[in-house]
Amino acid sequence: MTRAFRILSFQAAVLATSAAMMMAVATMTRAAPPAAVAAVRIDNFTFKDPVVTVKPGTTVTWTNGDDIPHTVVAKDGSFKSKVLDTGDRFSFTFAKPGQFGYFCSLHPHMTGTIVVKA
Amino acid sequence: MFDGNDESRRDFLKCMAWAGTGALFAFDGGIGMSVGLDSALAAPVRHSASKPFTFVQLSDSHIGFNKPPNADARATFREAIAKVKALPVQPDFIIHTGDVSQLSRDEEFDDAEQMLKAAGLPVFFIPGEHDMLDPDGGKAFLDRFGKGSKGAGWYSFDHRGVHFVALVNVADLKPGGMGNLGAEQLKWLKADLAGRSSSTPIVVFAHIPLWTVYADWGWGTDDSAEALKLLARFGSVTVLNGHIHQITQKVEGRIAFHTARSTAFPQPAPGTAPSPGPLKVPSEQLHSMLGITDAMFVRGRDRIALIDSTLAA
Numbered sequence: 001m002t003r004a005f006r007i008l009s010f011q012a013a014v015l016a017t018s019a020a021m022m023m024a025v026a027t028m029t030r031a032a033p034p035a036a037v038a039a040v041r042i043d044n045f046t047f048k049d050p051v052v053t054v055k056p057g058t059t060v061t062w063t064n065g066d067d068i069p070h071t072v073v074a075k076d077g078s079f080k081s082k083v084l085d086t087g088d089r090f091s092f093t094f095a096k097p098g099q100f101g102y103f104c105s106l107h108p109h110m111t112g113t114i115v116v117k118a
Numbered sequence: 119m120f121d122g123n124d125e126s127r128r129d130f131l132k133c134m135a136w137a138g139t140g141a142l143f144a145f146d147g148g149i150g151m152s153v154g155l156d157s158a159l160a161a162p163v164r165h166s167a168s169k170p171f172t173f174v175q176l177s178d179s180h181i182g183f184n185k186p187p188n189a190d191a192r193a194t195f196r197e198a199i200a201k202v203k204a205l206p207v208q209p210d211f212i213i214h215t216g217d218v219s220q221l222s223r224d225e226e227f228d229d230a231e232q233m234l235k236a237a238g239l240p241v242f243f244i245p246g247e248h249d250m251l252d253p254d255g256g257k258a259f260l261d262r263f264g265k266g267s268k269g270a271g272w273y274s275f276d277h278r279g280v281h282f283v284a285l286v287n288v289a290d291l292k293p294g295g296m297g298n299l300g301a302e303q304l305k306w307l308k309a310d311l312a313g314r315s316s317s318t319p320i321v322v323f324a325h326i327p328l329w330t331v332y333a334d335w336g337w338g339t340d341d342s343a344e345a346l347k348l349l350a351r352f353g354s355v356t357v358l359n360g361h362i363h364q365i366t367q368k369v370e371g372r373i374a375f376h377t378a379r380s381t382a383f384p385q386p387a388p389g390t391a392p393s394p395g396p397l398k399v400p401s402e403q404l405h406s407m408l409g410i411t412d413a414m415f416v417r418g419r420d421r422i423a424l425i426d427s428t429l430a431a
Contacts, residue, residue, distance in 0.1 A: 008321050044393035045335070067395050068187045069221060069251065083221060083251040086185070101295035106247040109336035111294050 035059060040112065042070050042084070042104075047112035054094060056116055061091040070110065075101040121251035144344030152168060171253075171278050172209040174202050174239075175323070177360030177379035180248065182220030187407075188396045191220070192229055198235050198381040210277065212239050214245025215360035215378060216288065218263070227262050245271050245362055246325040246361060247288040248307045252351060256289060272303050274310050281314060285324040287339045293337065297326030297339035304344050319354040327359040329375050332388035334385075337362050362394070379407075 036058040041048045043065040054060065062072045066085040068100035072081040072090050078100065093102065094116040104110035166395035176198060183191040202212065212234070217225035234241050243263035245256055252258040256270060262417035264271040275282050285307070301309075311320075322328065328345065330338030338344075349355045355373040363385035368375040384397040384407040391397070399407055 026203055027335060045395065046393070066393070069248070082253075101293065106251075107336055108291040108293055108295045109334070 018070045037061065039063065041065055042110075045070075045107055045110055046105075047102075047110060048103075050112045051115060052112070053115040053117065056095060056097055056118055057093065058116070059091050059093040060114055061089050063087070067085065071106055072102055073105045075103065081083045119405065136267075136353070141197065150400050163385075168405075172207060173277075174205075174209045174212045175215060175378050176212055176381060177215040177378040178217040178246065178363055178382055179214070179230060180217055180220045180382035181233075182226040183225060183382050187396060187401065187404050188383045192233070195230070195381045196233055196236075199233055202237050202239070209239065212237060212241045213282075213284075213323055213358070214241055214243045215265075215323050217248040217360065218243065218246070219249055219251075219302065220261070222249055222256075222257065222258055224260055227258060231262065232334035242275070242282070242284060242323075243271075244284045244286055244323060244325055245288055247291070247431060250288055265368060268306060269303055271302075272306065280319045280321055283310065283320065283322045285322060285328075285345065287324050287326045287342075288329070292340070295340045296330070296333065296336045297328075297342070298323075299324075299339060299341050299345055304341065304348075304355065307345055308348055311352075314352075316351045316414055317353055319356075320349060320352045321358065322358045323358040325359065326361045326364070327375065328357050329370070331366055335388065336396045337394070346370075346373060363397075 020100050020105040022030045028041055029054065035054055038052055038058055038060045040052060040060060042062060045066065045068070047062070052060065062081070062084070064070050064086060067086055069085050071083055071085045072079070072092075079102070083106075084090055094114060097116045097118060100114045100116065102114070126260070176195075177194040179198075180191045181195060188194060202209065214234075226379070228243050239412065243259075245259045245264070249259040251257040260271050264273075266274040270286040271284075272286050273284050282408045283304065285299060286346035287299050289298070289303070289321075290300060291298050323344075324339070326339055327337055328339050328342040332338070350371060350373075353372055357373060357375045359377045362377050363383065364377065364387065365379060366377045383404075384399060385394050397407070
């Protein structure tokens with residue numbers, strides 16, 4: 001096998017792989033709309049927007065803006081963050097409709113609810 | 119209150135203030151009093167005949183905290199311990215009323231433990247909510263500081279005729295609630311107190327205040343009333359808490375309540391800020407917020423009086 005042929009076949013392989021990846025991306029884009037997201041900030045020992053309503057499949061991300069650590073813990077135990085220090089985030093995707101109450105397990109007077117409905 | 123004896127009156131009144139770096143308690147002839155560390159350094163506690171002893175309360179060291187207003191909570195904790203060591207009359211022991219660490223990390227607990235060793239005194243711990251943040255919800259703290267304790271870390275012991283009860287009100291907190299003792303601990307407390315004479319002086323310590331200082335910020339304990347009911351028959355009860363990083367005091371019946379300052383950072387007075395986050399005082403003010411405070415109390419066996427005084431005056 002000549003060196004030139006090896007380079008050519010490598011390039012061909014790269015082209016084929018790229019084409020396959022592009023097709024895959026195109027397929028994904030067609031199949032799923034952009035992922036739904038929502039954000040809840042934690043500031044001043046409160047969940048800003050204590051009640052947030054989202055569609056099923058939405059990923060909610062909490063960000064701690066306080067100088068004191070907090071957690072995000074579902075009342076029904078369905079989700080639980082690790083401790084979130086300043087600037088840390090926690091995300092959870094709500095697949096099914098329902099009301100999901102949550103609180104900070106360090107400062108339990110901090111409460112919020114995610115309402116999931118189609 | 120006073121029997122006219124100038125000597126004992128002076129003993130009662132002398133410098134019984136609280137310091138943020140720690141509060142020194144003296145039990146002297148059935149009367150408990152507290153002495154700010156700074157003033158105690160300047161003027162040793164005078165003892166009368168019957169089994170006097172002192173102990174120190176440290177609280178809320180938050181080892182690992184490094185944000186305004188305190189870039190190094192280790193340094194201020196070290197300073198607090200140095201003040202304890204410098205006391206002319208060494209206390210019998212130290213109690214730490216929780217939030218030893220900022221994030222329950224091993225290195226934070228390690229450093230706290232090493233620094234406290236420098237004091238060369240026994241230390242009795244209870245956890246704060248910041249000490250419950252390891253994946254196992256407090257196991258790291260209990261393995262290190264809670265040996266021999268029950269449940270989430272509660273226990274009791276006797277020292278020179280005084281019964282000390284260490285309660286945990288930061289475990290299994292309920293949504294929307296405040297501090298919580300829980301049924302199992304209350305049952306234990308009832309049994310622990312059951313056989314004791316009502317004349318036994320009692321000292322209770324727990325992290326979150328056992329009375330409601332400010333519900334909007336969760337500064338209270340939901341089921342503390344049940345614990346206080348069990349304590350009501352005793353002639354002398356002192357409740358020592360931390361958590362709120364400032365001095366508050368209250369007397370209810372024969373129970374005197376106190377909260378200690380933090381060695382790490384001050385927090386705002388109830389309702390005076392949007393949140394109970396650290397009070398970001400200028401650096402030149404920090405030590406005065408941690409180091410000196412100006413309240414004092416005198417506790418009698420049948421009646422508890424509260425007298426405020428300033429250290430500086």
